[in-house]
Amino acid sequence: MSDTRERVVVTEVGMRDGLQSIARIMPTEFKRRWIDAAYAAGVRHMEVASFVPAKLLPQMADADAVIAHALTYDDLIVTALVPNLKGAQRALEAGAHRIVAPISVSAAHSLANVRKTPAEMIDAFAAMRELIDSVASDAGARADTNAGTDAGAGADANGHVRAGPRKHRVELIAGLSTVFGCTLQGAVPYADIAAIARAAVQAGADVIALGDTTGEATPSRVGEIIELVRDAVGDTLRSLHFHDTRGLGLANTLIALQHGIREFDASLAGLGGCPHAPGATGNVNTEDLVFMLDSMGYDTGIDLTRLLASRAVLADALPGEPLYGYLARAGLPKQFIATGASVGSSSDSTESQVLQ
């Protein structure tokens, strides 16, 4: 059965989006434990840090150390978010495999968030592309001198591969934000979204990701915008990033699946929200997302029991922080096996009289 299931990539972004959205700072040691626990559950894509000034986001001050730990796992794809060229430089030096640069399709949001217009962000994005390609050439040249040693990667005492000259081509991802609505500008014209997606690809994006920054995505709009962006850039559109602000995170995911998307971001325990906005909520909950995907017969490679157990790291690291999640509360149905037809029975509910 597992041989024929279609793969869906779930990227755990809680270490970046979740942690930067809460007031407290998670000590580096707990971040390492979180990465370990997620890896043990089968998560192979993680966005673990952002390279922004520590003054602005002290939660991310240990980005280098966190990435170094993530890179001890040979088959873990490590993503970092960067707002500018300097961030991209740091992410490259740290050894990230994927670099996400947010490009807001809303001019108002872009100016407020990174003090650049979308056009200026496209220029900055093109500069990141150039930087990445120049580093790749250098690494290639160095790797040539190391022929036969797995492109120069070394192994540490645990047998994990260290970042040497790169094994992976670094992917540059344009994270189009405020695509589904902007708190400052309102609805963003579809023509603007398509134009910015095209410009990002022309500037060198390997991947276009769409972000529901403000939690305003709705099913109809998700379908429309995916088709719009796919018309503009084809299969370079690859990934969706939903927040669950208005309870539509999984419904939106379902529509995206129906429109061919197979990569999604999510946060363990729905970690997130914003210290300055009482109504804000975090990303789609990783456990609930994986449960839905499993139930539909998709292969995420993630073990739900271990994933649920990994919440203990958050409970230890952030006592009192709200941890969300339906599955964590209700438990896995008793006869759950990772196929839709097998989601059958729950051990956790008892019956009251005359339920319907």
Add this chain to the structure above:
Amino acid sequence: MSDTRERVVVTEVGMRDGLQSIARIMPTEFKRRWIDAAYAAGVRHMEVASFVPAKLLPQMADADAVIAHALTYDDLIVTALVPNLKGAQRALEAGAHRIVAPISVSAAHSLANVRKTPAEMIDAFAAMRELIDSVASDAGARADTNAGTDAGAGADANGHVRAGPRKHRVELIAGLSTVFGCTLQGAVPYADIAAIARAAVQAGADVIALGDTTGEATPSRVGEIIELVRDAVGDTLRSLHFHDTRGLGLANTLIALQHGIREFDASLAGLGGCPHAPGATGNVNTEDLVFMLDSMGYDTGIDLTRLLASRAVLADALPGEPLYGYLARAGLPKQFIATGASVGSSSDSTESQVLQ
């Protein structure tokens, strides 16, 4: 725009399913206020009570008084749930327009819940049909003697129509429960579900409703079972009743919409859960459901702002009881108009640095 929107019926079932699932008893006066507030928000379908022994469900002991109040609204469709013939008799006498009888497709659940096998429940259901038809004949005979007076209905001091001899033909609804999984039996064979749906229609069901009693429905299964039951009974399949136990309530609703279902049950504030089951959760949240439907361009007739305001009745009546809901927490997007394309902007979030 509103002329062309497709209608979706949302039935508020919190007064029945929500209240019978919490330990406290809501005083009758608050139930009346809740009905008033829901009506003021545009809700025109409510399941307000169940007719079960007060010893078993003291929460429902005032069913007659609650239905009498609901019937003061001329255009409100009033539903009652009944487990047996005696309950049906009481619901008819009280004047309910729709009577829902749960029929579990799981033999184990049926025996535990109503001490009858599914086959015995079908027999009981046929007896309810007979009772309803005989009462209808009587009422018809009485109405004939009242010719010219709107089938004998009178108006009270507020101009509301009182229940006289019936204006509406009473609808009998077979609420197929544990359709998507049973905590006792596990997955229920599809052949059993189809057979019981057919038997219910043969026994006189006007409507087949499918209930996710145990909160185990998943999107793939929802689509499969809707098609299965529609193959068996055609458009007599009309209504879906989801719980949100594992966070899939709205995703499941979306699939049901795609499969042509246009009637859904929901509870204000997701009221529910079960005093004996810590992991259990209530029905799909009415506010969040209406928001999703509005955003997709469906016409529910419900005003979201007033619906959100109606939560105040629950807060007053049940201090300390958890009230759920994403929309209640995040607020309506600022530029929300009841069409998908207009869900654009939120006033409630502020920006942190480098969001994606």
